[in-house]
Amino acid sequence: QQQVKQSPQSLIVQKGGISIINCAYENTAFDYFPWYQQFPGKGPALLIAIRPDVSEKKEGRFTISFNKSAKQFSLHIMDSQPGDSATYFCAASNPNNDMRFGAGTRLTVKP
Amino acid sequence: DAGVTQSPTHLIKTRGQQVTLRCSPKSGHDTVSWYQQALGQGPQFIFQYYEEEERQRGNFPDRFSGHQFPNYSSELNVNALLLGDSALYLCASSPLRGAQETQYFGPGTRLLVL
Numbered sequence: 001q002q003q004v005k006q007s008p009q010s011l012i013v014q015k016g017g018i019s020i021i022n023c024a025y026e027n028t029a030f031d032y033f034p035w036y037q038q039f040p041g042k043g044p045a046l047l048i049a050i051r052p053d054v055s056e057k058k059e060g061r062f063t064i065s066f067n068k069s070a071k072q073f074s075l076h077i078m079d080s081q082p083g084d085s086a087t088y089f090c091a092a093s094n095p096n097n098d099m100r101f102g103a104g105t106r107l108t109v110k111p
Numbered sequence: 112d113a114g115v116t117q118s119p120t121h122l123i124k125t126r127g128q129q130v131t132l133r134c135s136p137k138s139g140h141d142t143v144s145w146y147q148q149a150l151g152q153g154p155q156f157i158f159q160y161y162e163e164e165e166r167q168r169g170n171f172p173d174r175f176s177g178h179q180f181p182n183y184s185s186e187l188n189v190n191a192l193l194l195g196d197s198a199l200y201l202c203a204s205s206p207l208r209g210a211q212e213t214q215y216f217g218p219g220t221r222l223l224v225l
Contacts, residue, residue: 004153006153034214036216041218042218042219043115043201043203043216043217043218043219044154044201044216045216046214046215089153089154091153096159096166096167097142097144097159097167097205097214098156098159098167098169099144099156099214100156101146101153101154101155101156102153103151103152103153104151104152104153
């Protein structure tokens with residue numbers, strides 16, 4: 001039941017670079033698209049989220065770009081830092097809060 | 112203000128046994144969702160509880176059942192454990208059904224089935 005497809009599986013960027021993670025969804029009933037950050041041994045923590053009525057949302061160094069017609073959305077991390085090294089999950093949720101996650105992207109930011 | 116808490120943190124069981132995992136939602140939250148996260152995978156939605164009833168269910172067999180108590184805490188029960196049930200089990204709470212913006216996750220219970 002892979003309703004949300006995420007790529008790449010892993011990503012290595014240099015400190016100060018831009019990290020880009022992409023996701024695609026299938027179910028048009030999804031109306032809420034969050035990104036979660038997970039460190040080893042911890043539960044996922046909400047990073048940033050978007051609804052389909054906007055095409056972009058920015059919070060600090062994190063930006064979500066959303067393409068409703070293509071059913072795709074992406075996370076951009078500007079000025080990536082070693083502390084950003086974690087696993088990132090995109091997700092999509094319907095109005096009843098039934099949330100489906102992507103498989104995750106392991107980001108490594110090299111100093 | 113305590114966030115979402117889960118117990119136990121780790122658990123080892125053998126095939127065929129039964130297990131109960133517990134979750135206390137964040138203060139002010141009344142909706143609890145359970146997820147299974149296999150190693151290297153994203154969380155998979157098991158079910159959601161609201162007003163002490165199962166409201167939604169993902170693609171999991173009936174061996175997975177749950178309960179929500181009047182204080183909004185919740186239990187996940189898994190019967191007839193299989194090796195493939197080994198995973199991190201995550202609980203998430205939100206302030207009210209449909210409040211997608213504020214789903215908080217607990218640290219999880221890591222279950223190993225031998």
